[in-house]
Amino acid sequence: DGGITQSPKYLFRKEGQNVTLSCEQNLNHDAMYWYRQDPGQGLRLIYYSQIVNDFQKGDIAEGYSVSREKKESFPLTVTSAQKNPTAFYLCASSKGGAGTEAFFGQGTRLTVV
């Protein structure tokens, strides 16, 4: 069953802790993305990767880190430096290029307690 899987669906974190969100895809897509969604705002790009072992900062990368050691996986770490981490995080993948369709995971809702 092909697709893009995010885990966990819900995540609670204490202030000052780092936490890692998982994103895996078996679509053989080259490009992967992380977005953050807040109420009343459009999705904002955190990081993206167009190929293994390479990634670029998006519009709101501060306080986040990523890795792309495997084509299928693009984990996002929310560090303690992120001032307002409570949000809905979405991972997406695409074959690459402007005309290709982006497929989204089901999201992870992170809450800082």
Add this chain to the structure above:
Amino acid sequence: KNQVEQSPQSLIILEGKNCTLQCNYTVSPFSNLRWYKQDTGRGPVSLTIMTFSENTKSNGRYTATLDADTKQSSLHITASQLSDSASYICVVVGGSGTYKYIFGTGTRLKVLA
């Protein structure tokens, strides 16, 4: 500044009725425009993708239009169903190699029985 604006912010209609959602954008250069449907707490799912040369595209009861001259798009939903209740997000993809996705804030549609 590259922006995507959607209207209305929210909409309530009765089951069986039609509705039209609007999207205006200022993104330049332009590659393509997409409409996504996002159920609450889930990832967005693609409905349509239109390039500069396309002015209409249908996907079942969903019909998207694009006027690249006025930089406007609309999503028309015919014979609405309860399952159409969701947020509808307009996304414009920039051109010239950037392929950056610019997301609108979405229209939240509620269909009542």
